Amino acid sequence: MQAEGGLQWTSVSGDLDPVLFPMLWGLIPFGDAVFNHRQVSLLLAELDKLPAACGGDWVGQARKLGQVVEQESHRYLWFVGD
Template sequence: MINVQVRGESGTIEVRAKHGVVWGPELAGLDQSVFPMLGHLLPYADTVFNHRQVSTLLEEIPQLPPGVLTDDFARELLELGQTVLDGQHLYLWFLGD
């Protein structure tokens, strides 16, 4: 399971996602040239996106094939991404198992 948090520059957790995403063939098989942000997630490592990377990530979400993310997680990811964009010195963290 990959969980998501918004963290400040000092590492403080600002917001935690209620949902996570299960690593499976749909997510693992994303073409990195089409989905450069989500295509670089790793199941057992943390991945951190800055403000500019979150902008690209938010563009990817509506383009995903069905079944890659649940609707609940996709909505929450859009909200957390917008939190990063609306704030200052915030980062979106994907926390692998």
């Protein structure tokens, strides 16, 4: 399963507080990020408190894919950078 919503990289995205958003803070525009089934639950919680300026279609797609990953171990959520 995959999504292609894309994440519009803004200064707000890069300015997320790493203490409040440690999973999302790890996303960078030019690199890949991989979350395992245990990390995805933390990521989903961060998506719930994400500022509106950072939102978009990608949030719903990431949430849907994250829920698939949570269903079983040995599944991963990949964010692919440029």
